[in-house]
Amino acid sequence: MSAQENKQAVLSGGAWLAVLLVAAMIGAALYRLAVGLGAVTNLSDDVPWGLWIGVDVLAGVALAAGGFTIAAAVYIFNMKKYRPVARAAVLTAFVGYVIVSIGIFFDIGKPFTLWHGLVMWQPHSIMFEVIVCVVIYTSVLALEFAGPFLEGIGSGAAKTFTSKKVMIPLAIAAVTLSFLHQSSLGALFLLMPSKLNHLWWTTMLPYNFFISAIAAGLAMVSIEYIIASSVFKHDCNFDILRGLAKGTAITLLLYFLFRVGDIMIKGNLGLMAAAGTGTLFIIEMALVLAPMIMLFFFSSGSEKRAGTVFISQSLVLAGVILNRLNILFLVQLGEGATYTPSFIEIIITLGLIAAIVLAYRIAAVKLPIASSVQADS
Amino acid sequence: MAKSVLVDLTRCIGCRGCQVACKEWNERDAGNTTFKGDFTNPAKLNSDTYTNIKFVETAEKGKVGWSFIKNQCMHCREPACASACPVGALTKTAQGAVSYDFDRCIGCRYCMVACPFDIPKYEWEKTSPAVQKCTFCAERISDGMLPACIKTCPTEAMYFDDYDKIVAEAKMRLDKEPDKYVKHVYGLDEAGGTNWLYISDMPFNTLGFKKGIPNESLPDYTWSVLSSIPEKVVGIVAFLGAVAYFRNRGSNEEVN
Numbered sequence: 001m002s003a004q005e006n007k008q009a010v011l012s013g014g015a016w017l018a019v020l021l022v023a024a025m026i027g028a029a030l031y032r033l034a035v036g037l038g039a040v041t042n043l044s045d046d047v048p049w050g051l052w053i054g055v056d057v058l059a060g061v062a063l064a065a066g067g068f069t070i071a072a073a074v075y076i077f078n079m080k081k082y083r084p085v086a087r088a089a090v091l092t093a094f095v096g097y098v099i100v101s102i103g104i105f106f107d108i109g110k111p112f113t114l115w116h117g118l119v120m121w122q123p124h125s126i127m128f129e130v131i132v133c134v135v136i137y138t139s140v141l142a143l144e145f146a147g148p149f150l151e152g153i154g155s156g157a158a159k160t161f162t163s164k165k166v167m168i169p170l171a172i173a174a175v176t177l178s179f180l181h182q183s184s185l186g187a188l189f190l191l192m193p194s195k196l197n198h199l200w201w202t203t204m205l206p207y208n209f210f211i212s213a214i215a216a217g218l219a220m221v222s223i224e225y226i227i228a229s230s231v232f233k234h235d236c237n238f239d240i241l242r243g244l245a246k247g248t249a250i251t252l253l254l255y256f257l258f259r260v261g262d263i264m265i266k267g268n269l270g271l272m273a274a275a276g277t278g279t280l281f282i283i284e285m286a287l288v289l290a291p292m293i294m295l296f297f298f299s300s301g302s303e304k305r306a307g308t309v310f311i312s313q314s315l316v317l318a319g320v321i322l323n324r325l326n327i328l329f330l331v332q333l334g335e336g337a338t339y340t341p342s343f344i345e346i347i348i349t350l351g352l353i354a355a356i357v358l359a360y361r362i363a364a365v366k367l368p369i370a371s372s373v374q375a376d377s
Numbered sequence: 378m379a380k381s382v383l384v385d386l387t388r389c390i391g392c393r394g395c396q397v398a399c400k401e402w403n404e405r406d407a408g409n410t411t412f413k414g415d416f417t418n419p420a421k422l423n424s425d426t427y428t429n430i431k432f433v434e435t436a437e438k439g440k441v442g443w444s445f446i447k448n449q450c451m452h453c454r455e456p457a458c459a460s461a462c463p464v465g466a467l468t469k470t471a472q473g474a475v476s477y478d479f480d481r482c483i484g485c486r487y488c489m490v491a492c493p494f495d496i497p498k499y500e501w502e503k504t505s506p507a508v509q510k511c512t513f514c515a516e517r518i519s520d521g522m523l524p525a526c527i528k529t530c531p532t533e534a535m536y537f538d539d540y541d542k543i544v545a546e547a548k549m550r551l552d553k554e555p556d557k558y559v560k561h562v563y564g565l566d567e568a569g570g571t572n573w574l575y576i577s578d579m580p581f582n583t584l585g586f587k588k589g590i591p592n593e594s595l596p597d598y599t600w601s602v603l604s605s606i607p608e609k610v611v612g613i614v615a616f617l618g619a620v621a622y623f624r625n626r627g628s629n630e631e632v633n
Contacts, residue, residue, distance in 0.1 A: 037484070038501025045423060045498045048486040076617050078624040109484020109499065109506045116483050120464040126599045127463035127487050129606070164625060172617045176610055183602075190598035191457045191491040194589040206602055331490060 015361055018354040025351020028344045029106055037109050040344040046337030049328060051345045056103030056352055058185060058324035060096060061134075062209075063317065065217030066224075067093020067141060068171075068178040073247075075164070075171035081243055087148050087369045088228065089221045094141035095359045097134060099352050106348060126187045133181035140173050152367035183210040195331045198268045199281045208259055212320050215251040218244050219291075219316035226306045228364065241309050246299035248316060252292040256285065280326050287319025379454075379473035379572055380518055381543035382527065384447050385550065386577040386584075387557065388534035391416070391430055391445035395526035395535075399428045399449075402514065402525035422448065424500045424509040428526055433584050444579050446586075447535070449526070450475060450496045450511035451564060451571035453595075458488035458497060460596035466508075473540065473572045474513035482508060493568050493590045513572075540572060547574050569594030 032040045043050050070089035073079045105111050117131040143161070150158035160166060186209030193201050202208070222244045229236040263269050272278040294312035333339065341349075363369060400407060405425040413420045416432040428449035435442045456475045459467040466481035467488055477497075488508060489497045500506035514524035522528065527535045536546060547562045563581050564571035567590045575581070582588060 034504075036502075036504035037506065038499070038503070044501065045421070045489070045495075048489040048499060072617070076621045076624065078621075107485075109486065110482065111484075113483045116464045116481060120481055122463055122465040123603065124460045124596060124600060125463045125465075125487075126603065127461060127485060129603060131463055168621045168625065172614055172621065175617055176613045179609070179613060180606065187599055187602045188487070190602065191461055191595050192493070193591050193595070193598070194493050194587065203598065203601075 015358065018358040018361075021347075021351045021354035022358060025348050025355065028347045028351065032106055032344065032348070033111060037107075040342060042340055042342045042345065044337075044339070046335075047329075047332045047339040049332065050339055051341035051349055052103055052107040054325045054328045055321070055349050056107070057100055058328060059321045060100045060103065061182065061185060062213040062216040062320050062324060063220045064093040064096035064100070065178065065182060065213040066221035067096075067144075067217070068174040069214050069217045069247075070221055071144065071167075071171040072175050075167045076175070081240060084237065085221055085225050085240060085244075087145075088224055088364075089217075090141060090144045091148070091360060091363055091369060092220065092224060092356075094138070094145045095356050095363070097138040097141060099356050099359075101134065101138065102355075103348075103352050126184050126190075130181050130184050130188070133177050133184070137174065137177040137181065140170055140177060144170050144174065148367050148369060178213075179210060182213040183207060185209050189327055189331060192331050195334065196327065197271060197277045197281075197330055198266070199263060199271045199277065200327050200330065202262050202266060204258070204262045208255070208262075211251060211255045211258060212323060215248050215255060215316055216320040218248040218251065219313035219320075222248070222309060222313045223317070224360075226310050229306075232364065236306055238306075241306065242299045245295040245309055245312070248313065249292050249295035249299060252288050252295070252316065256288050256292070260285070277330065280322075280330075284319060284323050284326065287315055287322060291315040291319070378539040378541070379471065380513070381473060381538065381540040381572045381574065382524075383536040383543045383547050383550075384573065384575045385534055385536065386444060386446060386575060386579070388532045389430070389445040389447060390532055390534075391432060391443060392531060393418075393430050394529045394531060395447060396426070396429055398525040398529035399511075400426070402517070403427060403512070422496065422498055422510075424498045424507075426498075427509070427511040431585060435579050435583060437579065444577070444584050446584050447526070449573070450513070451494050451568075451573045452511075452513055453568050454570040454572060455568075455594040455596050457491045457493060457568065457595040460599060461487040461491035463487070470515065472513075472515060472518055474515040474518070475510075476512060476515055477508055477510065479507045484508075491595075493595065494587055543574060547576055550576060566592040568592075569597075 028040070037043065041050060066089040070082055070086050074082050074086040105114055108114060117128065118135065122128045144167070147158055147161035147167075150161060183206035186205040186207075189196055189201065189205055190203065222241060225240065225244075226236060272281055291312040294308065294315075298309050298312065329339070399405070405427065408419065408423070408425050410419050417429060419426050419429055422429060428447060431446040431448055433444045433446060435444050452473055452475050454469075456467065456469055459469050459475060463485060464481045464483055466478045467475060468478070469475055484506060486499060486508075489495075489499060497508045497510045499508060514522075517524055523537055527537050536543065538546070544562075544565065547565070551558045551560060551562070557578055559577050559580055561581060563575040563577070563586055564573055569592065575586075577584065
C-alpha cells in the first residue's frame with residue numbers, strides 16, 4: 001500500500017457541519033479583533049483566563065501529545081506495530097498545534113504583538129519557555145509531516161523525509177520539546193501555592209502534566225484510529241488498539257500512583273474530605289481508575305468490539321480535560337467570583353475544534369496518511 | 378536602596394484622600410460606583426483604581442470598631458508577576474517599584490493569575506488593553522517627591538523611606554507598644570517579602586489580608602524548573618539517542 005486509495009469526496013456529510021462552524025468562527029474572530037477581548041468574552045479581573053485557555057490551549061496541547069508519544073514508539077523504540085498510526089498521530093499533533101497557536105493569537109489582549117514572545121526574551125518566565133517550545137515543536141512537526149506531504153504531491157524528495165536518519169533525530173527533538181512544554185504548562189501554576197488547592201498544587205505539578213498528557217495523547221490516537229477506520233472503511237487492527245490500550249492503562253497507573261503518592265507524602269490527602277474541591281478530585285481519580293481497569297481488561301482479553309475501547313479512551317480524555325479545567329478555575333474562582341463563557345467564546349472554541357477535524361479530513365483524503373510501510377515489514 | 382513604605386493601620390482614619398490623590402496624579406477616571414453594603418468604594422481595585430481603602434467592621438472585647446486597610450500593589454521584593462511575564466513587560470526596579478511597560482506587553486494576563494495579592498487589573502473595555510496597577514509613583518520618587526497617596530495622607534499613616542529603615546521602624550513601633558499592635562509585620566516574609574509593610578492593632582486574618590501565602594519567594598518555584606532545563610535536555614537526548622541506536626542497529630529502511 002504505497003498510498004491510500006480514498007475515493008471519498010473531501011467534503012461529505014458531517015464535514016459540512018465543520019465547514020459551517022469554521023465559517024462562524026472566522027466571523028466571530030474578525031469581530032473579536034475589531035472590538036477587543038473584553039467586549040466579546042465574559043472574562044473579568046476575577047477570571048482573566050477562561051474557556052480558550054482551558055480548552056483550546058491546556059486541553060488541546062495535552063490531547064495532541066499522541067504526536068510525540070507515537071513518534072517515540074515507532075522511530076526511537078522501533079516498535080513496528082504502531083507504524084500504521086504514526087502518520088495520523090503526527091498529523092493530529094501538527095494540525096492541533098497550529099490551531100492552538102491560532103487560539104492563543106485570539107486570546108491574548110494584543111494579538112498583533114504575539115511576536116514579542118519570540119524576540120523579547122525573558123528566561124525567568126515559564127510562559128516564555130512554553131511559547132518558544134511550542135513554536136519550535138510545531139516546526140519539528142511540520143518536518144515530521146513533510147514525508148507524507150511530499151509523497152502525496154508526488155515529490156521525489158519524500159524519500160529523505162521518511163528515512164531513519166531524518167526521522168529519528170526529529171522524534172528525539174519532538175520528545176524533548178514536548179517534555180519541556182507539556183510539563184511547563186503545569187509549571188505555570190507553581191506560582192500560585194496560595195490560590196490552588198493542595199490536592200492539585202505540588203512541586204510535582206510539571207510531572208503530573210507530562211504523564212497525564214501521554215495518557216491523553218495515546219487515548220486520542222486510539223479514538224482517531226477507530227473513527228478513521230470507520231469513516232475511511234479500512235480494517236481496524238485490534239492488535240494496535242490493544243497495544244495502545246495497554247500503554248494508556250500503564251501510563252494511568254503510573255500517574256495515579258505518582259499523584260496520589262505525592263499527595264500522601266505531603267500529608268494533604270485529608271483535603272479530599274472537603275465538599276466541592278474534594279469531590280472534584282475524587283471524580284478526577286475515578287476518571288483515571290475506571291478507564292484504567294477497562295483498558296487493562298481490553299488489552300488482555302479477546303474483546304472484539306471497538307466500542308469498549310472507544311468508551312474507555314473517551315473517559316481518559318474526559319479525566320485529563322477535567323484536570324486541566326479544575327486547575328485553571330480553582331486558581332481563579334475563589335471569593336465568590338463566577339464565570340460562564342460567552343456565546344462568542346463558545347463559537348470560537350467550537351470553530352477551532354471543527355478546523356482540526358476538517359484539516360485532518362482533508363489531509364487524510366488527499367495525502368497518504370496510513371503509513372506507506374506495512375505494520376509487519 | 379529600594380524604597381519602601383510602612384502602613385500603620387492604627388493611624389488610618391478612612392478619609393480616602395489617598396484614593397483621590399492617586400486618581401488625580403495618575404489621571405484615572407473616577408468612574409460610577411454603586412452602594413455595595415459597606416463603605417469600601419470602589420468595592421474592588423480596577424484598571425482605573427490603583428488603590429482603595431477597605432472598610433472592615435471589627436469587634437474586639439465587645440466593642441464595635443472600624444479598621445481601614447489601604448490596598449494597592451505590595452511591590453514584592455521578588456515579584457511573581459515579573460517572573461511570570463513572558464516578554465519582560467513587568468520589572469522590579471532598583472528603586473523598589475514593580476513597573477509595567479505597555480509597549481512590551483502582549484496581553485497574556487499571566488501576571489493577573491500569578492499575583493498572590495490579585496493586584497494587576499485589565500482594561501477589558503479597550504481594543505488594545507493595558508494591565509494597570511499601582512506604579513509606586515516611580516517618576517515622583519525619581520524626582521525626590523513622595524508617592525501621591527503618602528503625600529496627601531493627613532495622619533501620616535504611611536511612612537516612606539529606604540527598605541532597611543522601614544523594617545527597623547516597624548519593629549521599633551511593635552517593641553515600643555506591644556499591647557497596641559499585633560505581633561506581626563505583614564509583608565516582611567509573605568511571598569518572600571514585599572516593599573510595602575503593614576502593622577495593625579487587629580489580627581491580619583480578620584482584616585481580609587490574603588491567607589496561605591508562603592514565605593518563600595514564589596519565582597523560586599518556577600526558576601527551579603527553568604534553571605534545570607539544560608540538564609534535562611542533555612539527559613533526555615542522551616537516553617533517547619542510546620535507545621534509538623540500540624533499537625535500530627543495522628537497519629536503514631524507510632520508517633515513516
